[in-house]
Amino acid sequence: MAYAPKRSAAMANAACDAMVDLLNSGLLKIYAVGSGVPASVADAITDQPLLAELTLNATAFGNAGASNPGEAIAGAITGDTTANNTGTASFFRISTSGGVASFQGLCGTSGSDLNLNSTAIQAGAAVDVTSLTITEGLG
Numbered sequence: 001m002a003y004a005p006k007r008s009a010a011m012a013n014a015a016c017d018a019m020v021d022l023l024n025s026g027l028l029k030i031y032a033v034g035s036g037v038p039a040s041v042a043d044a045i046t047d048q049p050l051l052a053e054l055t056l057n058a059t060a061f062g063n064a065g066a067s068n069p070g071e072a073i074a075g076a077i078t079g080d081t082t083a084n085n086t087g088t089a090s091f092f093r094i095s096t097s098g099g100v101a102s103f104q105g106l107c108g109t110s111g112s113d114l115n116l117n118s119t120a121i122q123a124g125a126a127v128d129v130t131s132l133t134i135t136e137g138l139g
Contacts, residue, residue, distance in 0.1 A: 012070030016136035020061035020072045025097040028054045030107060032087030041093060041104040049087050052080040052127040074132035083127050089119040103134060
């Protein structure tokens with residue numbers, strides 16, 4: 001028997017708010033693709049070069065649903081003034097302030113989970129985030 005659970009906008013907002021609250025003061029790490037984007041946040045990072053590390057604010061995200069149900073948008077994120085390595089930003093992970101990898105998504109310059117000023121990152125150069133969105137969908 002197939003299942004197709006759905007949730008209300010209020011439930012999606014509550015779930016998203018609970019998730020992003022765990023990311024306050026967390027660490028955002030941006031990676032180049034290496035052998036590929038890990039299938040899940042639980043999979044180990046192997047040969048994917050770490051390009052940049054940015055710390056999220058103590059209150060990293062606004063309340064979900066301000067724009068879309070189940071969607072939380074990060075507040076301003078202080079850029080990394082000295083990128084670790086050179087490469088093309090492909091994906092990112094966010095760890096809690098306690099270091100637990102908790103969220104993973106894709107990078108781009110628009111229309112991605114994490115949007116950067118440029119995906120072409122140079123070692124020692126600045127890396128700036130233009131937007132970061134986390135979604136807990138209705139479906």
